[in-house]
Amino acid sequence: MRAVVMAGGEGSRLRPLTCNRPKPLVPICNKPVMEYALELLKRHGVRTCLVTLHYLADEVMAYFGNGSDWEMRLLYSVEEEPLGTAGSIKRIEEYLTDTFIVMSGDALTDFDLSAAVKFHKERKAMATLVLTRVANPLEFGMVFTDSESRVTRFLEKPSWGEVFSDTINSGIYIIEPEVFKLLEPRKSSDFSQDLFPLMLEKDMPIFGYVAEGYWCDVGNPDQYRQAHLDLLDGRIHHSPPGQQLSDNIWVGSGAQIHPSAKLNGPLVIGRNCRVRDSARLAQYSVIGDNCIIEDGAELERLVVWDNAYIGKKVRAYGSIICRSVTCNSNVTVPEGAVVGDNVYIGRGATLQPDVKIWPDKNVEAGASVSLSLVWGKKWPGSMFGEEGISGLGNIEITPEYALKLGAAYGALLPKGAVVLASRDAHPASRMTTRALVCGLISVGINVRDLQVLPSAVGRNALKNAADAFGGIHCRVKSEDPRSLVLEFFDSQGITIDRTWERKIENRFFREDFRRTPMDEVGQIDFPARTVDQYLEGFTSNLRVDLIRQAQFRIVIDYAYGTSSLALPSILSKLGCEVVSLNAYIDAERSREQLFDSGRALQQLVSIVTTLKADLGVYFDPTGERLTVVDDKGQIIEGARLLALFSLLVFRQTKEALIAVPVIAPSVVEQLAQQSGGKVIWTRTDSRTLTYTATLGEARFVFAGGIRGDFVFPGFSPGFDAMFAFARLLEMKAQEGQPLSALAEWIPKFCLESFSIDCSWQAKGRVMRLLFDEVGHRKVELVDGLKIWDKEGWVLVLPDRTEPRLEVWVYAETSAQLELLKVGYRTLVEKVSLAAAEAPTPRPLRTHQGTSQVQPMAEDRAFHFWVPGRYLGVRARSLREFVDVLHYIDPVSLRYHFDRGDFANWLGHELKQPELASGIRALRPGPALGEDLRLALLSVLTVERETEPEPDQEAEIQSV
Numbered sequence: 001m002r003a004v005v006m007a008g009g010e011g012s013r014l015r016p017l018t019c020n021r022p023k024p025l026v027p028i029c030n031k032p033v034m035e036y037a038l039e040l041l042k043r044h045g046v047r048t049c050l051v052t053l054h055y056l057a058d059e060v061m062a063y064f065g066n067g068s069d070w071e072m073r074l075l076y077s078v079e080e081e082p083l084g085t086a087g088s089i090k091r092i093e094e095y096l097t098d099t100f101i102v103m104s105g106d107a108l109t110d111f112d113l114s115a116a117v118k119f120h121k122e123r124k125a126m127a128t129l130v131l132t133r134v135a136n137p138l139e140f141g142m143v144f145t146d147s148e149s150r151v152t153r154f155l156e157k158p159s160w161g162e163v164f165s166d167t168i169n170s171g172i173y174i175i176e177p178e179v180f181k182l183l184e185p186r187k188s189s190d191f192s193q194d195l196f197p198l199m200l201e202k203d204m205p206i207f208g209y210v211a212e213g214y215w216c217d218v219g220n221p222d223q224y225r226q227a228h229l230d231l232l233d234g235r236i237h238h239s240p241p242g243q244q245l246s247d248n249i250w251v252g253s254g255a256q257i258h259p260s261a262k263l264n265g266p267l268v269i270g271r272n273c274r275v276r277d278s279a280r281l282a283q284y285s286v287i288g289d290n291c292i293i294e295d296g297a298e299l300e301r302l303v304v305w306d307n308a309y310i311g312k313k314v315r316a317y318g319s320i321i322c323r324s325v326t327c328n329s330n331v332t333v334p335e336g337a338v339v340g341d342n343v344y345i346g347r348g349a350t351l352q353p354d355v356k357i358w359p360d361k362n363v364e365a366g367a368s369v370s371l372s373l374v375w376g377k378k379w380p381g382s383m384f385g386e387e388g389i390s391g392l393g394n395i396e397i398t399p400e401y402a403l404k405l406g407a408a409y410g411a412l413l414p415k416g417a418v419v420l421a422s423r424d425a426h427p428a429s430r431m432t433t434r435a436l437v438c439g440l441i442s443v444g445i446n447v448r449d450l451q452v453l454p455s456a457v458g459r460n461a462l463k464n465a466a467d468a469f470g471g472i473h474c475r476v477k478s479e480d481p482r483s484l485v486l487e488f489f490d491s492q493g494i495t496i497d498r499t500w501e502r503k504i505e506n507r508f509f510r511e512d513f514r515r516t517p518m519d520e521v522g523q524i525d526f527p528a529r530t531v532d533q534y535l536e537g538f539t540s541n542l543r544v545d546l547i548r549q550a551q552f553r554i555v556i557d558y559a560y561g562t563s564s565l566a567l568p569s570i571l572s573k574l575g576c577e578v579v580s581l582n583a584y585i586d587a588e589r590s591r592e593q594l595f596d597s598g599r600a601l602q603q604l605v606s607i608v609t610t611l612k613a614d615l616g617v618y619f620d621p622t623g624e625r626l627t628v629v630d631d632k633g634q635i636i637e638g639a640r641l642l643a644l645f646s647l648l649v650f651r652q653t654k655e656a657l658i659a660v661p662v663i664a665p666s667v668v669e670q671l672a673q674q675s676g677g678k679v680i681w682t683r684t685d686s687r688t689l690t691y692t693a694t695l696g697e698a699r700f701v702f703a704g705g706i707r708g709d710f711v712f713p714g715f716s717p718g719f720d721a722m723f724a725f726a727r728l729l730e731m732k733a734q735e736g737q738p739l740s741a742l743a744e745w746i747p748k749f750c751l752e753s754f755s756i757d758c759s760w761q762a763k764g765r766v767m768r769l770l771f772d773e774v775g776h777r778k779v780e781l782v783d784g785l786k787i788w789d790k791e792g793w794v795l796v797l798p799d800r801t802e803p804r805l806e807v808w809v810y811a812e813t814s815a816q817l818e819l820l821k822v823g824y825r826t827l828v829e830k831v832s833l834a835a836a837e838a839p840t841p842r843p844l845r846t847h848q849g850t851s852q853v854q855p856m857a858e859d860r861a862f863h864f865w866v867p868g869r870y871l872g873v874r875a876r877s878l879r880e881f882v883d884v885l886h887y888i889d890p891v892s893l894r895y896h897f898d899r900g901d902f903a904n905w906l907g908h909e910l911k912q913p914e915l916a917s918g919i920r921a922l923r924p925g926p927a928l929g930e931d932l933r934l935a936l937l938s939v940l941t942v943e944r945e946t947e948p949e950p951d952q953e954a955e956i957q958s959v
Contacts (some may be wrong), residue, residue, distance in 0.1 A: 008057070335354075
């Protein structure tokens with residue numbers, strides 16, 4: 001016997017599940033619903049099936065092929081225009097010469113088809129309708145039969161006033177080929193509306209067989225979810241795929257489940273899934289193939305399709321998540337929600353019950369979605385964060401994504417331009433870098449692939465390459481070892497600025513990539529002496545003889561990272577006795593080190609103290625950050641390590657100029673005052689810090705952050721832990737003191753941070769109201785809102801990439817720190833609540849009888865240029881202006897001085913006529929260089945000493 005499977009429907013009531021796939025391929029417990037139909041037919045002796053198709057026909061044919069995987073023969077009939085249920089079968093009547101079965105490919109059932117065929121033959125029927133009984137017949141066609149089971153009447157989708165039976169048409173028929181004579185070829189016709197009523201008119205034998213068993217139409221998302229529950233409860237004579245374990249848990253081949261994960265059946269876990277530490281999969285959950293369930297996720301009654309990513313601490317229950325969806329950490333997907341294919345849900349976002357999100361949409365981090373999202377953007381508004389572009393490796397940053405990104409970046413450069421590419425040793429970094437390189441060469445860019453190197457070596461190569469336009473470095477993210485970071489550098493090895501970031505984003509979103517003829521595709525080269533050139537510059541910027549005389553005994557943990565490729569050969573020239581740990585490349589172990597660096601540090605402490613070494617150092621796997629252990633086994637890291645470097649720089653360099661971010665401890669300023677040095681405070685992002693240091697390369701001795709990331713701009717344009725360590729050895733050798741003694745010279749301080757959730761829409765209001773609350777105190781506005789208190793200071797900073805506020809707290813003692821933390825956490829939370837209740841802006845409040853003026857607009861700020869080029873630096877207050885004068889290029893000083901720009905801006909914008917007159921009195925002025933800088937600062941220093949507190953300034957910077 002043959003059968004016809006009708007699989008051409010669009011499944012419009014199931015959308016968004018059926019936006020990108022036909023309804024017969026919608027999975028139930030990880031198998032397409034049509035596959036259950038074929039298994040049922042095979043169970044009852046059918047070996048040849050004819051499948052009628054229309055909507056997304058290629059998808060069905062690609063999945064089932066010729067049917068050999070199911071030991072069946074499948075033939076396909078594809079309709080250009082729908083011909084209806086009966087018309088589609090009339091089209092293939094030549095293949096149906098004997099009794100045949102017709103059934104839907106998108107209904108789930110386990111009816112006894114053999115019994116229905118036997119009933120059909122016993123009644124000598126021309127057509128037999130397989131009927132079933134349902135609780136609510138309104139959505140189906142009712143069928144009325146007499147005492148002999150002969151059909152007497154049809155009623156399609158009745159109202160409750162027309163319901164006289166609960167027996168409906170299941171869409172399964174047994175038919176004799178003679179009925180084809182009633183149908184016209186190539187004409188649309190339907191079984192229940194055309195053929196069967198016509199058979200009744202002609203008094204042809206048509207019967208109804210009431211089948212026992214399970215049947216579900218799977219017509220809407222609720223029925224789709226219910227079908228999963230019924231299958232897992234054993235109400236259907238079908239089994240889910242996979243190996244059945246205890247407690248009705250089915251697990252596919254290749255799946256890995258962490259021992260601490262909690263599984264509560266019945267549930268299904270697909271092939272090659274990864275269930276991480278402490279994840280909880282509760283009953284009636286179905287996880288598709290190749291899914292990742294991260295730490296602490298809680299899932300219950302959830303249907304997840306293939307290739308989905310469920311992030312840390314996601315809460316999802318009673319909902320449907322389709323193919324290739326990314327749910328970032330702390331997302332909530334509640335009862336009734338449906339998320340379509342390829343949707344990205346940002347961190348901390350919340351969907352409301354019954355919300356539907358159509359495919360290829362982006363939900364921003366922290367958003368609350370209360371209405372279904374049908375139209376919207378495919379990509380997030382900003383791709384770049386504090387460290388470039390970051391995302392989950394091979395989930396958010398995929399090869400396809402990297403390929404487009406490389407083409408977008410390359411399309412902004414001249415054809416034939418040179419770009420340098422480097423990476424760490426992780427296989428995902430290699431894959432992503434190769435995709436980036438493919439994108440670059442496809443638009444005619446030549447690539448020099450430096451392969452596995454520390455980013456510091458790549459930056460150095462860029463700085464020394466006269467023909468390179470920029471560079472890219474791919475690495476595992478230090479703060480999240482499951483994510484990758486793509487860093488973009490300019491021709492000087494500095495992280496690209498926001499202008500270039502926007503250009504790349506615009507090209508990427510518009511997919512505006514130039515097409516290059518085959519003979520103009522870019523070339524890939526592999527330079528040979530990149531590390532050697534770096535080492536030559538490295539040693540030439542050190543006092544090697546001084547370090548060799550000290551004969552240091554050192555313990556180094558390379559954390560299986562890229563620093564082991566360059567540093568060992570340098571240390572051999574420095575005369576150090578070195579004990580090396582983990583001094584080889586191992587991508588998997590270096591990633592594990594990022595997860596558990598604390599254990600590695602304790603091991604380093606133990607070895608340093610046991611061997612009585614002078615110091616130990618731990619390089620993070622990226623080669624950009626370091627942590628130091630002194631001779632007594634004390635760990636020096638973060639802000640304290642920054643203070644140690646600052647102390648040594650100020651002691652050994654007269655009137656040293658350094659740059660640090662505004663979150664750095666105030667002891668750095670104290671150390672500068674004690675030694676006659678100068679501190680320039682910058683924004684907190686790494687790009688501003690490194691760019692500022694490199695812009696004033698001739699003036700800055702050192703720049704550093706609070707995470708062990710340091711820059712010595714005379715040698716490298718970016719963070720370089722290897723060179724920072726070598727300079728630490730040099731400065732320690734010059735002091736002649738143990739590292740523990742040097743560390744004791746640092747004043748005591750405490751610095752901590754915490755975050756407070758704040759929606760994107762509320763950030764601006766919260767910062768405005770917070771400034772309103774504290775404006776009577778001393779505040780600084782270099783980056784965020786820095787509020788000075790008698791115990792210390794607090795910095796409130798809107799996070800650039802997440803819906804939250806970062807709060808940094810500094811004090812001299814832990815008791816003072818706790819007072820500030822409690823007080824300002826309460827204040828920020830109170831202001832956040834007030835912001836939610838006061839959506840409309842209101843004027844800034846007046847404090848202590850002084851009126852606050854509006855912040856200086858960007859177009860009124862002073863922008864520093866050299867002839868023909870903007871340097872990317874501006875000042876919007878007198879304090880910022882004086883700071884920039886300390887390090888800006890002397891060519892820029894001469895340019896603006898000769899034009900009278902300094903005096904005009906001070907007089908017209910800052911309303912400082914005395915200062916303007918002092919600047920003009922310098923004419924004809926010093927000739928060049930540092931003499932002009934000193935002359936300008938001598939005029940401004942006196943005035944700055946009597947500068948009013950920030951709440952009385954006219955030049956308040958906008959938050």
